[in-house]
Amino acid sequence: MTGVVVDTHAHATTFLPRLAATAYHSVLRGRPPDVTLAEVASTSVDALVVKAVGDPIVTRWHLRSPFDAVRSQLAAVRDEVTSSGARLVRASSEIRAAAADGVLAVMLGVEGADCIGTDLGLLERLASDGVRVVVPVHLGDNQIGTTALPWQKYVGPLPVRRQAVGLTEFGAEFVRAANRLGVLMDGSHADEPTLMGMIEHSTAPVICSHAGARAVSPFDRYLSDDAIRAVAGTGGVIGLWPYYMRGEGTPTLDAVAAHARHIADLVGPEHLCLGTDMNGVPGLAEGYRSERDVPLIAHHLRAAGFTDDEIDGIMGENVLRVLSYNTSKRGGTRRAGTPAERADRRQTWCPGAPGTNGTRPAVGRRRRHAA
Numbered sequence: 001m002t003g004v005v006v007d008t009h010a011h012a013t014t015f016l017p018r019l020a021a022t023a024y025h026s027v028l029r030g031r032p033p034d035v036t037l038a039e040v041a042s043t044s045v046d047a048l049v050v051k052a053v054g055d056p057i058v059t060r061w062h063l064r065s066p067f068d069a070v071r072s073q074l075a076a077v078r079d080e081v082t083s084s085g086a087r088l089v090r091a092s093s094e095i096r097a098a099a100a101d102g103v104l105a106v107m108l109g110v111e112g113a114d115c116i117g118t119d120l121g122l123l124e125r126l127a128s129d130g131v132r133v134v135v136p137v138h139l140g141d142n143q144i145g146t147t148a149l150p151w152q153k154y155v156g157p158l159p160v161r162r163q164a165v166g167l168t169e170f171g172a173e174f175v176r177a178a179n180r181l182g183v184l185m186d187g188s189h190a191d192e193p194t195l196m197g198m199i200e201h202s203t204a205p206v207i208c209s210h211a212g213a214r215a216v217s218p219f220d221r222y223l224s225d226d227a228i229r230a231v232a233g234t235g236g237v238i239g240l241w242p243y244y245m246r247g248e249g250t251p252t253l254d255a256v257a258a259h260a261r262h263i264a265d266l267v268g269p270e271h272l273c274l275g276t277d278m279n280g281v282p283g284l285a286e287g288y289r290s291e292r293d294v295p296l297i298a299h300h301l302r303a304a305g306f307t308d309d310e311i312d313g314i315m316g317e318n319v320l321r322v323l324s325y326n327t328s329k330r331g332g333t334r335r336a337g338t339p340a341e342r343a344d345r346r347q348t349w350c351p352g353a354p355g356t357n358g359t360r361p362a363v364g365r366r367r368r369h370a371a
C-alpha cells in the first residue's frame with residue numbers, strides 16, 4: 001500500500017453511553033475489543049470516517065432528544081480527536097494534507113438519519129458541524145426509507161412491523177438536500193428499493209461503505225449485481241467489510257477478497273473501498289482484529305490477483321476521488337439526467353475508469369508499513 005489509506009466506516013468507542021455499552025458488552029461476549037483513535041494513529045490507516053449513530057436503538061440510551069444524542073456523540077468524537085492528536089477534516093484535500101503531515105485524519109459521519117426527523121434544517125446543522133457522510137437508513141425502517149435487515153433479525157426470530165418499502169417522498173427531499181449540502185450519501189443498510197431510489201434522485205455519487213456481494217454470499221446486507229452496477233453508475237464505491245457473526249458475513253479475509261474480486265469483475269476495482277466498521281460490529285473475519293490488520297486485507301487482495309495500483313485505489317484513493325467530487329461540485333448542480341448523461345458523468349467522477357485517460361493524483365502518505 002503506497003496510497004492514502006481511508007477507512008470509510010468506523011465508530012468511536014463512545015457512541016453508546018457507558019452504562020449501555022457495559023450492558024451491550026456483557027450480552028455480546030467475545031466481541032472485538034474497543035479501538036481508540038490513539039491506537040489507530042499508530043497503524044497504517046491515514047483517515048477514518050467516524051460515524052455517530054442516529055437511530056432510536058442507540059439514541060434512546062442517551063436520555064435526550066435523538067438529535068442532541070447525535071450531537072453529543074459527535075462532540076465526544078471531537079474530544080477524542082483532540083486528545084489523541086488526530087485532526088478533524090471536512091474534505092478529501094484535508095485528508096491528503098493530514099496524511100502528508102503524518103497525522104490521523106477524522107471525518108465525521110452519521111449512521112441512521114432517524115435523528116433529524118423530517119426537519120432538513122437539522123441535516124444542514126449536521127453539515128455545518130462537519131458531517132460529510134450520512135447513512136440515511138440504519139437498523140429500522142424510517143422516514144427516509146426501509147432497511148435491508150431490521151435489528152430484530154440480527155437478534156433472532158422476533159416480530160417486526162414494516163412500512164411500505166422504498167424511498168419515501170421525504171426521502172427524495174432528503175437526497176436533494178444532501179446533494180446540495182455536499183453530504184455524501186451512504187446507502188449501506190438500505191434495502192434495494194430504497195438504495196435504487198436514492199440513486200435515482202441523487203445527482204452526486206452514492207456509496208455503500210460497508211457491504212458485499214450477494215452473488216458471493218446470500219446475506220440481506222449485501223448488494224445484488226444490479227445494485228452494485230447502480231452504485232458504480234453514480235461513480236460511487238462499495239466498501240469491503242470484514243464483518244462475521246453467526247454464519248453471516250465473511251468468515252475469513254479470503255472471503256473478503258472474494259467479494260472484492262466479484263465486484264471488481266462486475267464494475268471495476270475503482271468502485272471498491274474499505275469500511276471496517278471499527279467498534280461497530282459484534283464479530284469479525286478470522287485473522288482480522290482491528291485497524292492494525294488492514295495491511296492483511298491488502299495482502300489477501302494481492303493474493304486474489306489485484307495489482308498494487310488497484311489495491312491503493314481500494315484502500316483509499318477511490319473514496320478520496322468520490323469525496324473530492326462531492327465537496328467540490330456539491331453534487332446538486334446537475335439534474336438526474338438520461339442514462340447517456342449518467343454514463344458521461346461517470347467518466348467525470350472516475351478519471352481512472354476504463355475508456356478514460358485521467359491520471360491518478362499524487363498521494364501524500366503517512367507512513368510505510370509491511371503488508
Ligand SMILES: [Zn+2]
Nearest residue numbers: 111188189210
Ligand atoms: Zn453499519
